[in-house]
Amino acid sequence: MDLTVYGGPDGILTGAEELIRSLEAEFSVTDPESGVSRLNAAGYGPVSPETAEVLETALALSARTDGAFDCTVYPVLRAWGFTTGEYRVPSQAELDSLLPLTDWRKITVSGGSVTFGEGQKIDFGGIAKGYAGDRLIALFREAGVTSALVNLGGNVQTLGTKPDGSLWRVAVKDPGGEGYAGIVETADRAVVTSGGYERYFEENGRTYVHILDPKTGFPASAGLLSVTVVGERGILCDGLSTALYVMGEERAAELYRGSGDFDMVLLTEDGRILLTEGLADCFTPAGDWADAEITVIRHDEN
Numbered sequence: 663m664d665l666t667v668y669g670g671p672d673g674i675l676t677g678a679e680e681l682i683r684s685l686e687a688e689f690s691v692t693d694p695e696s697g698v699s700r701l702n703a704a705g706y707g708p709v710s711p712e713t714a715e716v717l718e719t720a721l722a723l724s725a726r727t728d729g730a731f732d733c734t735v736y737p738v739l740r741a742w743g744f745t746t747g748e749y750r751v752p753s754q755a756e757l758d759s760l761l762p763l764t765d766w767r768k769i770t771v772s773g774g775s776v777t778f779g780e781g782q783k784i785d786f787g788g789i790a791k792g793y794a795g796d797r798l799i800a801l802f803r804e805a806g807v808t809s810a811l812v813n814l815g816g817n818v819q820t821l822g823t824k825p826d827g828s829l830w831r832v833a834v835k836d837p838g839g840e841g842y843a844g845i846v847e848t849a850d851r852a853v854v855t856s857g858g859y860e861r862y863f864e865e866n867g868r869t870y871v872h873i874l875d876p877k878t879g880f881p882a883s884a885g886l887l888s889v890t891v892v893g894e895r896g897i898l899c900d901g902l903s904t905a906l907y908v909m910g911e912e913r914a915a916e917l918y919r920g921s922g923d924f925d926m927v928l929l930t931e932d933g934r935i936l937l938t939e940g941l942a943d944c945f946t947p948a949g950d951w952a953d954a955e956i957t958v959i960r961h962d963e964n
């Protein structure tokens with residue numbers, strides 16, 4: 663994680679580090695003492711305001727993406743070994759037994775209390791970094807900082823502009839190589855990328871990525887190499903980037919046309935770039951993508 667803050671009071675970065683550690687202690691599924699682990703073990707209970715807020719946002723995103731984002735996919739994710747790194751391909755019978763647990767509709771959150779359906783477990787891996795970014799930006803803003811950049815591995819969040827007033831230049835990684843596929847110029851926005859290339863394993867010549875399609879329990883394969891979402895709220899951008907990767911270009915474009923709170927860059931497996939209109943003038947392709955065909959998706963098309 664890289665945090666860059668211009669100005670601000672002494673100790674601001676120490677406060678930021680403490681905040682990140684406290685969120686890790688609340689959300690980690692590999693720490694059995696975390697708030698989320700205790701909730702997963704019990705299946706119900708009072709939760710911290712942070713967990714209630716993130717869970718409510720996660721459920722709203724599930725509704726909005728027709729379940730492409732679903733934090734209850736965790737038991738299936740565990741079967742693939744994506745949480746521990748002990749990767750394996752589960753049998754269809756095992757997936758069939760775990761898939762009924764993947765259903766965000768069975769979760770209720772009210773008044774700081776959560777109830778799961780029988781056997782359900784959750785994981786905020788698709789959304790927690792965005793939430794952490796939002797909290798860090800809020801911490802900096804409240805301390806009077808007007809210029810900062812937070813990079814939480816694939817999630818970049820910016821406060822204000824660069825100190826000289828110019829826009830931040832955020833690179834979108836080339837999913838197929840070392841360099842980058844383009845640059846987003848922006849201010850006061852989160853720029854969050856999800857892709858199969860970050861965490862995956864190979865077995866018998868097949869590649870399995872760590873973003874699952876909650877409907878099948880299999881790694882998503884909707885024709886996209888990566889999805890970058892740009893917007894004001896990091897948590898929303900993070901959840902959406904995961905969901906849109908599952909949904910593929912057509913469903914992603916449809917969701918965009920019905921929304922007003924994000925823009926996106928899609929890199930397709932066949933080498934095309936799809937950009938939404940809010941980024942048409944602030945995305946510059948680069949490297950192997952410099953000459954790629956670019957299609958702009960507009961709100962008023964059908």
Ligand code: ADP
Nearest residue numbers: 730731732733787788816856860872873874904
């Ligand atoms: P990264 O964590 O690499 O930045 P993402 O934000 O796309 O990437 O999150 C991927 C993580 O989200 C997975 O490691 C897993 O914990 C979780 N996840 C996987 N598939 C889904 C899904 N369909 N809905 C919600 N969370 C998911």
Ligand code: MG
Nearest residue numbers: 788900901904
């Ligand atoms: Mg995400």
